[in-house]
Amino acid sequence: MFSVLQFESEIPNLLAEDAFLSDDLLRQLMDVGEVDLLVGISSHDHARTTSHALRAIERSVQQHFTRQRAVIINACGEEKESRNKAAARLRILAEENLRFPKLAALRTIHQVNVDSSVPPSAGSALHTILAAADLLRARACVVLSPGSADLTPDWIAKLLAPAYQDNFDFVAPIYARHKFQGLLARNLLYPMSRAIFGCGIRELYSDEWGFSGRLAAACLNQDVWNEEHIRARPEAWMAISAMAPDFRCCQSFLGPKMQSTAGYDTNIVEVFRQAVGNLFWCIESRQSSWLESDRSELVHTIGPDHELTSETTRLNRHRIFELFQSGVTELEPMLGSILDPVTHAEIKSAVALEESKFRFGPELWVRTLYDFAASYHHAVINRDHLVQALVPLYRGMTFSFLIEYADSSAAEMEAGSDRLCGEFARQRPYFTEKWKAMIEVKS
Amino acid sequence: MKEAILRGLEQAYSNIHQMLADFLPRFMVMLIILALGLLVAFALRYILQAILSFTNLSRGSEKVGASSVLRSAHLPAMTVLLSRSLFWLTWFCFILIGLSSLGLAGFREEVFRILHYLPQLFAGILIVFVGLIAANFLSRTALLAAVNAGHSSARILSWLIRSLIWILTISMTLEELGVAGKTVVSAFSIVFGALMLGLAIAFGLGGQDMARRSLEKYLGDTKKEAEREPNPL
Numbered sequence: 185m186f187s188v189l190q191f192e193s194e195i196p197n198l199l200a201e202d203a204f205l206s207d208d209l210l211r212q213l214m215d216v217g218e219v220d221l222l223v224g225i226s227s228h229d230h231a232r233t234t235s236h237a238l239r240a241i242e243r244s245v246q247q248h249f250t251r252q253r254a255v256i257i258n259a260c261g262e263e264k265e266s267r268n269k270a271a272a273r274l275r276i277l278a279e280e281n282l283r284f285p286k287l288a289a290l291r292t293i294h295q296v297n298v299d300s301s302v303p304p305s306a307g308s309a310l311h312t313i314l315a316a317a318d319l320l321r322a323r324a325c326v327v328l329s330p331g332s333a334d335l336t337p338d339w340i341a342k343l344l345a346p347a348y349q350d351n352f353d354f355v356a357p358i359y360a361r362h363k364f365q366g367l368l369a370r371n372l373l374y375p376m377s378r379a380i381f382g383c384g385i386r387e388l389y390s391d392e393w394g395f396s397g398r399l400a401a402a403c404l405n406q407d408v409w410n411e412e413h414i415r416a417r418p419e420a421w422m423a424i425s426a427m428a429p430d431f432r433c434c435q436s437f438l439g440p441k442m443q444s445t446a447g448y449d450t451n452i453v454e455v456f457r458q459a460v461g462n463l464f465w466c467i468e469s470r471q472s473s474w475l476e477s478d479r480s481e482l483v484h485t486i487g488p489d490h491e492l493t494s495e496t497t498r499l500n501r502h503r504i505f506e507l508f509q510s511g512v513t514e515l516e517p518m519l520g521s522i523l524d525p526v527t528h529a530e531i532k533s534a535v536a537l538e539e540s541k542f543r544f545g546p547e548l549w550v551r552t553l554y555d556f557a558a559s560y561h562h563a564v565i566n567r568d569h570l571v572q573a574l575v576p577l578y579r580g581m582t583f584s585f586l587i588e589y590a591d592s593s594a595a596e597m598e599a600g601s602d603r604l605c606g607e608f609a610r611q612r613p614y615f616t617e618k619w620k621a622m623i624e625v626k627s
Numbered sequence: 628m629k630e631a632i633l634r635g636l637e638q639a640y641s642n643i644h645q646m647l648a649d650f651l652p653r654f655m656v657m658l659i660i661l662a663l664g665l666l667v668a669f670a671l672r673y674i675l676q677a678i679l680s681f682t683n684l685s686r687g688s689e690k691v692g693a694s695s696v697l698r699s700a701h702l703p704a705m706t707v708l709l710s711r712s713l714f715w716l717t718w719f720c721f722i723l724i725g726l727s728s729l730g731l732a733g734f735r736e737e738v739f740r741i742l743h744y745l746p747q748l749f750a751g752i753l754i755v756f757v758g759l760i761a762a763n764f765l766s767r768t769a770l771l772a773a774v775n776a777g778h779s780s781a782r783i784l785s786w787l788i789r790s791l792i793w794i795l796t797i798s799m800t801l802e803e804l805g806v807a808g809k810t811v812v813s814a815f816s817i818v819f820g821a822l823m824l825g826l827a828i829a830f831g832l833g834g835q836d837m838a839r840r841s842l843e844k845y846l847g848d849t850k851k852e853a854e855r856e857p858n859p860l
Contacts, residue, residue, distance in 0.1 A: 452856065572771040587856070
């Protein structure tokens, strides 16, 4: 009772801070009171599959967290009609559970729906979820995208348990993947973020991840919510925020993720603008935390830290190489202003090579990325254009990777990944020098 | 005769004396105004330069592509350019004021005409500058989009967009400056209209099949393109 009163007495202060929460939502949250677990549904792209996610959450809480107080925050902003259908399905499920006492939770699982006339962006949905987590004093939280067809009750438990039971602040998922899937994550996002922020999280961009109430409060207080990068894809920013020395990160192996090896929903340029643009923005905005630090620590992993499959795929290597060649040739003046002259000369000579002789070595790839990140910092050209200009070079790297690892085992690929991480770490002084040197010239 | 000449010379001398007596003080006033103007212009230049270096204008100008436009035109950096422009503008105004203080017949009207024309001139310069930035930005956007989508004629597309914006900018500037305004607008309308009509006819009638094939190829290719590359995330 006391805690509820204390909670209610804090509401006016929080109201001032969290003015973006609607009255209706605040009323719903006040009705819930404090909770142990919070599960947020964030993406608005898959409103139709929300009921599947709701079912998985209910099952997960009933199976793994019987005694804990849990709430589901549905921030999809979906229409009332479809939400009512989902609620009806949940009622049926609850009735089913009564017939299977082993599955029944000891406490009610609350559901809070966020009403909005327009579907919220991923960033504003996360903002709402974090504010709710802070208001409800949730100890462990999970954000899910209902679009994930593989979402199982076990996945949710594997993301919640490390935060709830082992006091981890951020729980990143690890999936079993095809060896040629997620090459941007493998060759750029993971090793670069690991070398710069000193903490290696393999899946910076995932559909689901777990975190503590402490991290939620820290992220909520950051003045970033109007940033375009955060509005579009906030997950990498949250993961990078958790890489600070104050927080404990871990990775949890979830299992295979159904995603086609070839092809993707959005085009590659859009993926780059969001994923790479976001990483570069994080490097820029958090420079005070990494510039003078040489911290490097391994992230604890629950389960295997990599699992690769190698079924046959149809990839057009020749076309990828053609796109690399034409891209580098057409964008030569632009690349000249972004890259260091030595790096640019090496890339130009590589373009002239025959397909069979071409290799984009780790040393050149790492130097290219560091040049791009430093030029992004110095705004050598429009930053959005700069990120897009990296696409042809990524294609060159992808082609080289596909050739080099065509017949490699998972262990060999993992060794290659470690070598790349080592190269990023080795060239880090070059990066910091470029980062600082240009500042001096400019000032 | 001799007396008349002497009287004439005396008269001429007194006229020159009178003119000099009238002119020299005005000339001195002009010199003082010019010197004062020079000082004020220098002061304003350094103040503006200091303010601009605090506001990170260079970075902003790099971001929007203004710096690359300046570089390609062999002009100095944005901060230097603005402060120098302010210097010359201030001093030019002082020069005009100084010259008008000489009281030369008809000169005052000319000075006022020039001063009245200045806003148009600056509007013209601004249009050219914005036009160049827009041309640079949009042509680069088109180039990147076309290159990353794997189109073979990326540079032509980029060049076309740049040229169109340049034509539009030049015609707008000439109209603003009042240089053969009607002729420029008519010429632009005719050229632009003809170009669009030509493209519409060529693509809509002459190249119906080609248009359909291109669209089918483009729409089909976007999907196929995605199937050829591994999923990046």
